[in-house]
Amino acid sequence: MLWHWGQSNLAWGACGIFLAAGLVISAGSIAETGAPHAPGSPGVIQVQGAASTSVMVATALPSKVKTTANLNLRTGPSTAYRILVTIPQGTTVNVLAQASTGWYKVSYAGYIGWVSNSYVSIVSSSTPSTLPATVRTTANLNLRTGPSTAYWILATIPQGTTVKVLARAANGWYKVSYAGLTGWVSNAYVTTSTGTSAPSAPQSTGPNRTSRVVLTFDDCPRTLSSFTSTIKYAADHNMGLVLAPTGNCLSSFRSRYGVDLASLARAKGQWVINHSVSHPDLRPLSCSAAAAELGGSGVHTNFGRPPYGAIDASVRCAYDRVGMAIWTWSRDTLDWSTKSKSITVARASAARPGDTVLMHMQWQGFAPDSLRQIKANLANRGVGVCRAYHGSDGAGAVARTPVLLPSSLPC
Numbered sequence: 001m002l003w004h005w006g007q008s009n010l011a012w013g014a015c016g017i018f019l020a021a022g023l024v025i026s027a028g029s030i031a032e033t034g035a036p037h038a039p040g041s042p043g044v045i046q047v048q049g050a051a052s053t054s055v056m057v058a059t060a061l062p063s064k065v066k067t068t069a070n071l072n073l074r075t076g077p078s079t080a081y082r083i084l085v086t087i088p089q090g091t092t093v094n095v096l097a098q099a100s101t102g103w104y105k106v107s108y109a110g111y112i113g114w115v116s117n118s119y120v121s122i123v124s125s126s127t128p129s130t131l132p133a134t135v136r137t138t139a140n141l142n143l144r145t146g147p148s149t150a151y152w153i154l155a156t157i158p159q160g161t162t163v164k165v166l167a168r169a170a171n172g173w174y175k176v177s178y179a180g181l182t183g184w185v186s187n188a189y190v191t192t193s194t195g196t197s198a199p200s201a202p203q204s205t206g207p208n209r210t211s212r213v214v215l216t217f218d219d220c221p222r223t224l225s226s227f228t229s230t231i232k233y234a235a236d237h238n239m240g241l242v243l244a245p246t247g248n249c250l251s252s253f254r255s256r257y258g259v260d261l262a263s264l265a266r267a268k269g270q271w272v273i274n275h276s277v278s279h280p281d282l283r284p285l286s287c288s289a290a291a292a293e294l295g296g297s298g299v300h301t302n303f304g305r306p307p308y309g310a311i312d313a314s315v316r317c318a319y320d321r322v323g324m325a326i327w328t329w330s331r332d333t334l335d336w337s338t339k340s341k342s343i344t345v346a347r348a349s350a351a352r353p354g355d356t357v358l359m360h361m362q363w364q365g366f367a368p369d370s371l372r373q374i375k376a377n378l379a380n381r382g383v384g385v386c387r388a389y390h391g392s393d394g395a396g397a398v399a400r401t402p403v404l405l406p407s408s409l410p411c
């Protein structure tokens with residue numbers, strides 16, 4: 001879990017989930033071994049959670065079941081088969097089929113296998129027809145590890161955010177995907193929506209809805225000192241840059257210097273978005289594989305930039321799956337091609353109001369003097385640059401930016 005070092009509460013929350021699941025599993029109480037199957041004929045299942053009355057219901061195949069214990073996923077529908085992975089208690093999985101033994105064929109974390117029907121509960125069979133694809137938050141709303149306020153808070157979702165719905169609990173809470181996290185929100189503070197995955201923002205200009213220009217820098221700085229001097233210059237001159245480092249970049253600086261670039265940038269009022277872990281063209285990857293590139297050691301937040309700006313339906317699927325919005329750019333300096341400071345500065349300085357300008361941390365635009373020139377040139381044309389973050393009230397000194405970007409960036 002080293003990659004969580006220095007991250008915010010958001011990342012620690014995710015870390016906590018992982019550790020908790022691991023600890024429970026290592027305690028050795030995996031369900032299912034030698035368990036009796038539910039009595040009755042195929043197509044008749046025992047509803048867990050109604051144990052005292054042992055309710056029997058005849059039913060069609062449920063679309064989802066939820067594990068009521070840490071449960072082994074196996075290669076076939078009995079304990080005679082090999083274990084693929086252990087599914088944590090409380091996980092909702094998609095049902096693909098049911099064996100005559102009663103066991104369910106399910107998909108989980110990229111695996112397809114079988115689980116005992118004795119340790120799952122059916123996620124209400126009426127749910128699929130009424131489950132909304134998305135909901136929108138009507139308040140700043142806590143995302144929790146389970147469907148009640150008794151569970152840990154993973155993140156707070158800003159009011160007005162649209163999130164993808166994965167399931168609904170019996171008490172009405174929604175299981176949703178947001179900013180790379182999966183958790184639960186109260187149904188009392190959301191409204192159903194037909195919109196797409198959150199947060200809704202123009203693809204090329206993202207959450208900047210102002211006339212100020214956003215200077216964005218991808219990939220990885222050449223040195224730690226070039227990074228710290230540039231973000232310090234930006235903060236000291238009231239510029240709010242958007243940085244999109246890769247997960248491999250973050251890992252490299254963490255291992256070499258023990259620093260978290262994302263945290264350093266946020267401390268200077270700068271915005272940090274996802275840029276994948278290893279910078280592949282995501283298009284040849286499956287939705288699941290691409291989604292994996294959007295998690296891991298990469299930046300965990302609600303906006304991300306696909307490497308090379310390469311987008312197709314599968315890539316969109318991946319961003320939807322992790323609850324992240326795509327933010328590309330509206331003006332490209334081609335700094336990586338010219339490797340020229342003067343050309344890069346000139347191209348960035350030609351930005352129109354509201355533009356998102358693409359540059360890279362390893363090239364000539366990412367330096368105090370380049371920022372100075374770009375800001376001055378834009379000002380001469382009456383165009384402003386996105387300002388550093390000054391807290392939610394916009395007053396006072398430069399403040400640490402939140403991990404999750406607001407749906408409207410306070411440029």
Ligand SMILES: [Zn+2]
Pocket residue numbers: 218219275279307308
């Ligand atoms: Zn890149």
